[in-house]
Amino acid sequence: MTAMRRAVEFLVTRVLRSRIGIALAIAVLVFAVIGTARLVTGPVDPAIGLSNRPREPITTVDPTEGDDGVIATPVPASPSTRPGELTPQQTADRFARLWLGGAATTAEKWQSDLRPLSTPGLTEKLTGADPAGVPAEKVTGELVLRPRTEAFAEVLVPLETGRLRLELVAPDGRWLVDAVDWERE
Numbered sequence: 001m002t003a004m005r006r007a008v009e010f011l012v013t014r015v016l017r018s019r020i021g022i023a024l025a026i027a028v029l030v031f032a033v034i035g036t037a038r039l040v041t042g043p044v045d046p047a048i049g050l051s052n053r054p055r056e057p058i059t060t061v062d063p064t065e066g067d068d069g070v071i072a073t074p075v076p077a078s079p080s081t082r083p084g085e086l087t088p089q090q091t092a093d094r095f096a097r098l099w100l101g102g103a104a105t106t107a108e109k110w111q112s113d114l115r116p117l118s119t120p121g122l123t124e125k126l127t128g129a130d131p132a133g134v135p136a137e138k139v140t141g142e143l144v145l146r147p148r149t150e151a152f153a154e155v156l157v158p159l160e161t162g163r164l165r166l167e168l169v170a171p172d173g174r175w176l177v178d179a180v181d182w183e184r185e
Contacts, residue, residue: 076147082173089143091117091175092155092166096139099164099180107131119169119178135182136161161185 014021079088086094095117098110105113110131115123141158148154151171157164167179 077150079145079147079153079170079175080150080173081170081175085174088147088153088155088168088170088175089145091168091177092143092145092157093139095166095177096143096157096164100134100137100139100159105131114177117177119176122176122178122180135184136164 098113136159144156146154155166162184165181169178
């Protein structure tokens with residue numbers, strides 16, 4: 001009995017009065033509470049809880065209220081053309097055919113042919129360009145018009161080795177090519 005008494009006395013006077021002893025007592029108490037709670041609640045269903053996602057989207061607006069305009073994008077305005085001028089598709093088609101036909105001509109002739117269909121900025125960028133460096137020879141499909149505003153449109157021209165992307169602007173109703181980009185396929 002004296003050994004038991006000494007053990008209890010050591011526990012009460014030394015261990016429980018130290019920081020380590022108090023931390024151990026709190027840890028035992030926490031594990032006891034968690035273990036008791038698990039025993040009382042029974043087995044846990046993995047389909048419930050935070051990992052379960054809703055089957056339908058969570059809405060914050062009544063669906064009968066109509067379109068709030070946040071997600072919907074406005075339909076771009078149709079490109080406007082001044083009477084008697086080329087449409088964006090016609091301008092892009094002529095520009096693409098001239099751009100592709102430059103390998104059989106001189107650089108000066110090629111640039112002078114493209115000048116009436118180009119903005120001054122593009123004409124300046126094409127200065128010194130070599131028509132032999134054009135990576136395609138012919139148009140292989142229909143041009144695709146992507147209107148952005150009344151005075152800005154993008155036209156995609158399918159070619160045998162990729163796609164030519166032309167950006168057209170019409171500040172005064174006359175469509176001109178402002179940028180040329182090449183995408184390989």
